[in-house]
Amino acid sequence: MRRHLPPPAVTIASTIAFCLAWSPAAAQPADPPTPATSPAPVSVAGDLCHSAVDPYDSIEERLRFFRAAGVDNELDAQESAADRARPNGFIRRFDRWSDLLRFDKDRNGTIDWFEADAYRQALRRAALQAFDADKDGKLTLKEREGANDALAGKGTVRLSLAGQGVAPLTGGQEDDDPPQQRLYRDYKALVARFDADGDGRLAGAENEAMQETVDREQAAWEMDHYDADRDGKLSADERRTMRADASERANRQRQRIFQQTYGKYDLDGDGKLNAEESKAATDAQWKQAEKNNWKHYQQYDTDGDGTLSQAERDAMYAAWRKRSEQAAWSYYKKYDTNGDGELSDDERREMTRQHEQQAAKARERYKESYRKSIAKWDADGNGELDATEREAQMADYRRQADQAQEDYLLKHDANGNGRIDYAERKAMMEQYRLRWQKQQKKMDTDGDGRVSAEESQAYHKKQIEKYDADGDGRLSAEEWKRSQEEE
Numbered sequence: 001m002r003r004h005l006p007p008p009a010v011t012i013a014s015t016i017a018f019c020l021a022w023s024p025a026a027a028q029p030a031d032p033p034t035p036a037t038s039p040a041p042v043s044v045a046g047d048l049c050h051s052a053v054d055p056y057d058s059i060e061e062r063l064r065f066f067r068a069a070g071v072d073n074e075l076d077a078q079e080s081a082a083d084r085a086r087p088n089g090f091i092r093r094f095d096r097w098s099d100l101l102r103f104d105k106d107r108n109g110t111i112d113w114f115e116a117d118a119y120r121q122a123l124r125r126a127a128l129q130a131f132d133a134d135k136d137g138k139l140t141l142k143e144r145e146g147a148n149d150a151l152a153g154k155g156t157v158r159l160s161l162a163g164q165g166v167a168p169l170t171g172g173q174e175d176d177d178p179p180q181q182r183l184y185r186d187y188k189a190l191v192a193r194f195d196a197d198g199d200g201r202l203a204g205a206e207n208e209a210m211q212e213t214v215d216r217e218q219a220a221w222e223m224d225h226y227d228a229d230r231d232g233k234l235s236a237d238e239r240r241t242m243r244a245d246a247s248e249r250a251n252r253q254r255q256r257i258f259q260q261t262y263g264k265y266d267l268d269g270d271g272k273l274n275a276e277e278s279k280a281a282t283d284a285q286w287k288q289a290e291k292n293n294w295k296h297y298q299q300y301d302t303d304g305d306g307t308l309s310q311a312e313r314d315a316m317y318a319a320w321r322k323r324s325e326q327a328a329w330s331y332y333k334k335y336d337t338n339g340d341g342e343l344s345d346d347e348r349r350e351m352t353r354q355h356e357q358q359a360a361k362a363r364e365r366y367k368e369s370y371r372k373s374i375a376k377w378d379a380d381g382n383g384e385l386d387a388t389e390r391e392a393q394m395a396d397y398r399r400q401a402d403q404a405q406e407d408y409l410l411k412h413d414a415n416g417n418g419r420i421d422y423a424e425r426k427a428m429m430e431q432y433r434l435r436w437q438k439q440q441k442k443m444d445t446d447g448d449g450r451v452s453a454e455e456s457q458a459y460h461k462k463q464i465e466k467y468d469a470d471g472d473g474r475l476s477a478e479e480w481k482r483s484q485e486e487e
Contacts, residue, residue, distance in 0.1 A: 047148060048152060054124060054127060054138060055121075056121070061116075065090045068083035069111075073108040073113065074256060076110045080095075080100070080111075081224075084258075088171060096225065097224045098221075127139070127147045131146045131147045153228045178221050183217070184214075189251055194209050225245075226241055234418030239409070262281055264354050265278075271307070335351040363423070372472040376396075377396070392396055400477045407481070412428045442458055442459060466483070467483040
């Protein structure tokens with residue numbers, strides 16, 4: 001029987017490619033469309049644009065994506081991190097999980113192919129907008145060099161996906177908060193996730209599992225956001241960037257809390273409360289506290305009008321003060337000169353006079369200590385710091401704090417990945433526990449197993465005398481570090 005062979009062009013591979021190319025996802029035209037002609041020749045091995053950006057090969061990217069996504073065809077953070085390490089994976093060195101999540105239209109925390117394709121298309125548009133100088137819809141050799149530098153994190157231009165993808169989360173939270181913040185924000189959900197025995201709390205193995213999981217997700221987030229060279233660890237510069245971003249997030253969080261708590265009292269909108277605004281806020285909060293805890297205040301409402309006048313508040317404060325004195329009578333009894341078991345008005349005035357006298361002496365000691373501590377920056381020697389001198393002081397403090405954090409990390413970062421993992425943190429806490437036990441034995445001079453206030457003060461006085469090299473009456477960061485290393 002004569003066999004009829006298919007034409008040479010109709011092969012299994014080409015048939016599969018045709019089917020994939022005709023699928024609805026692949027059938028949608030790129031925006032802007034991929035040019036039919038290839039760009040100027042570039043070595044594919046060093047070309048970050050190839051397939052993922054320009055030319056955008058949706059068939060190749062689709063195959064890579066489904067290999068990375070696994071059996072459920074949905075890419076999650078762990079699969080993304082694993083795929084990054086694979087040769088010819090969908091996730092390239094320039095891809096960030098946080099950028100992909102901007103295209104998570106159904107907000108399920110994973111990325112399907114349609115969302116991944118939308119991300120790739122947006123990245124292509126951003127590259128063409130930034131580097132396609134002649135606006136011909138493709139990148140020439142020179143234009144590709146700029147795009148490759150941007151994708152590699154080099155040069156001055158960065159590709160921006162601002163305005164692309166899904167709208168940011170609402171509710172006053174960061175669009176891409178670190179996992180530690182997001183998870184602990186809803187602690188009930190976190191407990192439910194790891195509460196294996198259903199007793200409503202996390203203990204033992206449950207707590208360990210929770211800590212390890214949160215730390216693992218936090219590590220993936222940090223590497224995704226700050227490991228610019230994609231070497232799998234955070235360098236000193238990358239850590240400084242991360243700390244600067246954390247500080248900025250903290251500032252924004254403080255601003256949000258201020259707006260939520262005091263925004264309606266900030267009438268001039270300057271982000272802080274002046275004396276008048278502060279009084280209005282205090283009065284309103286006091287009234288709210290009275291309302292919420294009226295059963296505690298009602299006994300002082302002598303005229304029964306349902307609120308406390310200033311005279312009634314003064315009487316309440318006096319009663320509270322008396323109870324406080326009785327609770328700490330061992331301290332106050334030295335002022336009870338007539339021995340009747342309570343402080344009269346005259347005895348209270350004498351106590352106040354002595355306190356003020358002690359405070360004045362303390363202020364003088366502080367001024368002298370302050371003058372010594374700022375001498376390094378007090379260029380004109382007037383005992384105060386002007387704006388320029390204070391900025392120099394703060395710059396030195398920032399450098400010291402940054403160096404202290406780096407020293408701390410280098411000391412405890414056993415695996416050298418540029419961060420303190422959960423296991424390393426546990427080992428560190430055990431070291432601190434043993435050091436505290438050793439320190440406690442030195443403080444406990446009477447051997448009763450407890451450290452009294454007097455013993456603690458005596459110990460720290462000796463520490464200052466021993467390690468205060470500059471004689472300013474306190475330990476600088478370097479002096480304190482030396483004391484910790486030697487004690």
